[in-house]
Amino acid sequence: MERKLFHSVTLNLDKCKGCTTCIKHCPTEAIRVRFGKAYIIEDRCIDCGQCIRVCPHRAKSAVCDSFESLKNYRLTIALPAPSLYGQFNNLSDIGLVLTGLLRIGFDRVFEVAAAAEYLSDFTRRELLKNNSLPHPTISSACPACVRLIKHRFPELANHVLPFVAPVELAAVLARSKAVAETGLKPEEIGVFFISPCPAKVTASRLPIGISARVMDGVLSMTDVYTRLLPVLKTIGEPEITPQAGLTGIGWSVSGGEGSALLNGRYLAVDGIENVIKILEDLEDEKLPELDFIELNACTQGCVGGCLAVENPYVAKTRIRGLMKYLPVSRNKASALQDGTGKIQWQGSLESESRWALDSDMGAAMEKLLRINELANSLPGLDCGSCGAPTCRALAEDVVLGHASEEDCIFRMRERMQILSGGGEADADAYLPPPFRKCEEDRK
Amino acid sequence: MPDAIRMTFNVDGDDFAAAGTASSEVKRALKQLGMPPELVKRAAICMYEGEINMVIHADGGVASVAIRPGSVEIELRDRGPGIPDLELAMQEGYSTASEQARNLGFGAGMGLPNMKRYADELKIDTKIGVGTTVTMVLRDRTR
Numbered sequence: 126m127e128r129k130l131f132h133s134v135t136l137n138l139d140k141c142k143g144c145t146t147c148i149k150h151c152p153t154e155a156i157r158v159r160f161g162k163a164y165i166i167e168d169r170c171i172d173c174g175q176c177i178r179v180c181p182h183r184a185k186s187a188v189c190d191s192f193e194s195l196k197n198y199r200l201t202i203a204l205p206a207p208s209l210y211g212q213f214n215n216l217s218d219i220g221l222v223l224t225g226l227l228r229i230g231f232d233r234v235f236e237v238a239a240a241a242e243y244l245s246d247f248t249r250r251e252l253l254k255n256n257s258l259p260h261p262t263i264s265s266a267c268p269a270c271v272r273l274i275k276h277r278f279p280e281l282a283n284h285v286l287p288f289v290a291p292v293e294l295a296a297v298l299a300r301s302k303a304v305a306e307t308g309l310k311p312e313e314i315g316v317f318f319i320s321p322c323p324a325k326v327t328a329s330r331l332p333i334g335i336s337a338r339v340m341d342g343v344l345s346m347t348d349v350y351t352r353l354l355p356v357l358k359t360i361g362e363p364e365i366t367p368q369a370g371l372t373g374i375g376w377s378v379s380g381g382e383g384s385a386l387l388n389g390r391y392l393a394v395d396g397i398e399n400v401i402k403i404l405e406d407l408e409d410e411k412l413p414e415l416d417f418i419e420l421n422a423c424t425q426g427c428v429g430g431c432l433a434v435e436n437p438y439v440a441k442t443r444i445r446g447l448m449k450y451l452p453v454s455r456n457k458a459s460a461l462q463d464g465t466g467k468i469q470w471q472g473s474l475e476s477e478s479r480w481a482l483d484s485d486m487g488a489a490m491e492k493l494l495r496i497n498e499l500a501n502s503l504p505g506l507d508c509g510s511c512g513a514p515t516c517r518a519l520a521e522d523v524v525l526g527h528a529s530e531e532d533c534i535f536r537m538r539e540r541m542q543i544l545s546g547g548g549e550a551d552a553d554a555y556l557p558p559p560f561r562k563c564e565e566d567r568k
Numbered sequence: 569m570p571d572a573i574r575m576t577f578n579v580d581g582d583d584f585a586a587a588g589t590a591s592s593e594v595k596r597a598l599k600q601l602g603m604p605p606e607l608v609k610r611a612a613i614c615m616y617e618g619e620i621n622m623v624i625h626a627d628g629g630v631a632s633v634a635i636r637p638g639s640v641e642i643e644l645r646d647r648g649p650g651i652p653d654l655e656l657a658m659q660e661g662y663s664t665a666s667e668q669a670r671n672l673g674f675g676a677g678m679g680l681p682n683m684k685r686y687a688d689e690l691k692i693d694t695k696i697g698v699g700t701t702v703t704m705v706l707r708d709r710t711r
């Protein structure tokens with residue numbers, strides 16, 4: 126069970142104008158407009174960041190930790206996601222970005238890409254053993270996708286790779302290395318991830334598969350980018366040598382994790398809508414024989430995260446450029462001490478269906494009947510005026526007690542007509558022009 | 569408590585692109601009812617295979633579903649050409665699918681065998697030139 130609700134994706138009430146853009150784009154139908162403002166149904170949100178991207182008023186944002194919190198530690202370590210490297214124009218050497226991180230205030234850097242290589246190597250070996258892992262195996266690296274499976278695809282939960290994400294492994298390795306080298310206590314060290322997305326912020330506070338938090342904070346990639354940009358120009362020679370090869374860096378784009386398994390039978394899906402379709406197909410056994418399925422909620426993979434600065438396609442091309450001339454990998458799982466203990470989850474993913482209308486099946490049937498009936502009686506315009514993304518969603522809200530039938534402006538119109546005792550034209554006065562029915566108004 | 573949830577769909581034989589929409593609606597309803605995942609999965613597969621068969625072999629038909637607390641009953645009724653040799657049709661790999669259907673990835677001859685494997689009861693009434701009615705019952709195996 127999730128211990129409590131936390132979401133990085135949050136709404137700024139002052140900026141929200143109550144338009145219906147976000148409710149229409151949310152892949153899990155987790156947003157409604159109520160009293161002129163958007164409202165996020167926390168239970169359903171998977172922190173994919175779609176609403177942040179589409180909000181025309183920039184009223185949705187990802188809550189991250191502040192740079193100021195670096196001050197709370199005697200030693201700080203930056204964990205840059207490899208997608209960070211794709212944000213800079215004409216970057217010739219990843220070492221420059223790593224050095225830049227020291228200049229803006231970190232004491233050390235540990236590349237998430239290096240941890241990704243340990244994971245790729247470890248996973249490849251486990252897949253070859255071919256007994257312990259579910260078939261096909263679904264990647265667990267994108268927390269938005271993992272949460273989606275947990276809530277909506279319970280049948281697939283046991284297919285999820287029961288391994289930590291690269292950033293989680295990086296945090297553990299970076300901290301223990303620093304403890305060994307400096308003699309500081311673990312809690313005196315601040316480990317900060319530089320994240321392309323809100324889903325990773327949420328996952329850092331409510332980790333899945335491991336029992337405790339391993340990072341001390343998550344910083345927004347946009348924030349770090351803004352600080353890095355002026356500094357980069359001043360660096361002559363990089364002071365840090367990159368610790369990852371092309372395999373680790375490739376994890377930042379869709380297909381990178383899958384191809385690193387060196388097994389042709391993988392499928393890489395990016396974009397949350399595509400992910401949902403593929404999971405439906407997988408559940409219905411419509412996919413061909415596969416060993417591995419890589420899922421990324423963001424277009425093109427993590428370079429498409431909503432906290433990244435650069436256009437995902439541009440960033441992807443840059444990542445490809447940086448991958449050239451790099452060794453395939455610099456990190457072998459055999460070099461890890463207690464690799465299994467550090468990588469494997471304590472169990473498999475527990476599903477937690479958020480779809481059931483009621484825990485009692487009879488009650489659920491009754492509710493579904495009423496929903497079907499009501500949905501059929503609504504106009505089917507999916508206009509969003511009621512604050513729900515579709516007529517069916519309003520019907521569900523009504524039956525579950527979260528909305529009223531008269532939130533539908535057509536229901537309202539009927540009631541007004543009865544109250545005023547007038548005809549269609551009178552009632553039409555209560556509707557905006559696109560929904561009026563009277564011919565006279567059609568000019 | 570209502571005896572059953574009934575859903576009926578007119579499955580259009582001309583619209584290949586829409587094939588499979590009835591099964592996804594049924595799947596959604598089963599999940600909303602909190603049916604066990606293993607039953608949801610089997611029902612979704614059976615319904616999908618039957619729905620596709622009506623589209624690619626019988627020019628469409630009517631799908632009716634009755635959902636009860638421990639079971640799902642699916643009926644697929646069409647007025648297509650009928651199945652001349654049912655025993656042959658039930659064999660894995662046997663298919664008369666058209667070129668067009670094959671191009672869309674159908675025609676592996678696995679639909680009926682899958683339905684047999686996943687449904688707890690499968691009944692096929694078919695008459696040449698009149699049509700085919702496939703009835704399937706799936707029970708909650710966890711109960």
Ligand SMILES: Nc1ncnc2c1ncn2[C@@H]1O[C@H](COP(=O)(O)OP(=O)(O)OP(=O)(O)O)[C@@H](O)[C@H]1O
Pocket residue numbers: 617621622625626646648649650651657658662663664665673674675676677678679680681700
């Ligand atoms: N409703 C139907 N009407 C007429 N013929 C049918 C019908 N359903 C199945 N058949 C016949 O039975 C054969 C086998 O059906 P089955 O579903 O097993 O395979 P398929 O539909 O050909 O391929 P696949 O289901 O793997 O895409 C079909 O090729 C067709 O000749």
Ligand code: SF4
Pocket residue numbers: 172173266267268269270321322323324325420421422423426427428429430431
């Ligand atoms: S694809 Fe990457 S950036 Fe996007 S939500 Fe998933 S982990 Fe975050």
Ligand SMILES: [Mg+2]
Pocket residue numbers: 617620621675678679680
């Ligand atoms: Mg078939």
